[in-house]
Amino acid sequence: MNIAVLSGKGGTGKTTVSTNLALALKANYIDCDVEEPNGFLFLKPEIKEIESVKVEYPFIDDDKCTSCGECVNVCNFNALAKVKEDIILFEKLCHGCGACEIVCKKGALKYKKREIGNIEKGKMQGINCSRGILNISEPMAVPVINNLLKGLVKGVNLIDCPPGTSCNVVSSLKYADGAILVTEPTEFGLHDLKMAVELVKMFNIPFGIVINKDNGSENIVKKYCKKENIELIGSIPYSKDIAKIYSKGELIYNNIEYKNIFDELSGKMKEVLRWN
Template identity: 65%
Template structure:
């Protein structure tokens, strides 16, 4: 069972919810926000294993290449260009699709591997925790996300900390998810991006619910939207200074007596929704 925590808008509290939810649920934690993973700042695990993530890219064998440019025409990602019968490779744009190798009649396209990121595994509070890290300057996060999610056991309970937004990175994370927790805040931006996230999650036909962070306790635009659209609110995190202080010190909210019940209630509500589906 993979529970994805996503948001649409960035900075609404995905990592706060997913780290605390992992501990409350006694579930594995998986940080798929590989461009800027930050769950380990709170979980502070001992890193026990590091695996490199490699991507394939074409290398032109100059002895075999006749400079016909078929590979350049076949590439959908502008990773190849032809200048004066020389083929130039822009490896960061390559999606490793193999089209250039397929169309080359002279066997001049070979593939090599380069490291684009890594996966770190460790233990924190007795839980198995993992994070993907995309190397600085690399434009494509999806290969790291896929390798990370292929390495986890779906028969176990896993909480997946998603990247923000509704990009390819989030879509590829949701492909592996059985339930979605959408974290938002009662602001216009929060609502706008929540709608996008809901639209995306609905396309996967998985059950989902909303968590409102920085909740002022009053009726607000998120509560109204959820009420009008029959969307389950799984929990709320109050807007107060104590929460912000614990967060900014990198502490786990669940270990604070005033905050523990917030996540216990979230766990109960998730279990309740999942028993219906």
């Protein structure tokens, strides 16, 4: 079963929830937040394997190119431009669709490959851990995420999604059987939570809410869940001690005082997400 952990915004505690739940469930951990993959800071797995992620991009043979501009006209991603009598390539905008190669009557366009990131795999306490790392200055994270999720193994997989509701998140939800939405009990948290809720509903993915930094009061998120009949999986208390633990890069689950929080979350999650 593949469980996506996501949030409508960054900084809600998504990685805190997913890394600690991975221990509670003895689940595989997959960090799809490839622009800032920080789950390994907590899990600290021993890296066993590193794979390069490459994408295709067009290469222009100047000896064959007549600068007709047909490739520019067919490109929907503005990766090619005609400037006077030259064809200019912006390789990082290319999506590798192949349309430019098809329309080029002179055969001046061929495809090469370049590296945009890599995938690291390792183990920690018997848990399979993997993450994608997008190279600095690369604009497109989706190819790294797609390659990362192709390697899903059997069992329970916790997918730590990128923040927000962009195409990166959509790609991370591709294989999800259920979702945990992590939020904070603030106006900003609720605003972006609503967008995340609409996203998982669009894909008909069963989901529940986890509130981070909960002070125990009847806050706006709890009221929203009641009004919309959304399952509340549980909450993580607003605690200075907990903040100290994760600020040191340590797992909350390893602290005997707070271990039960994630044991209870994992139990309730199985009920909410139609566990099988």
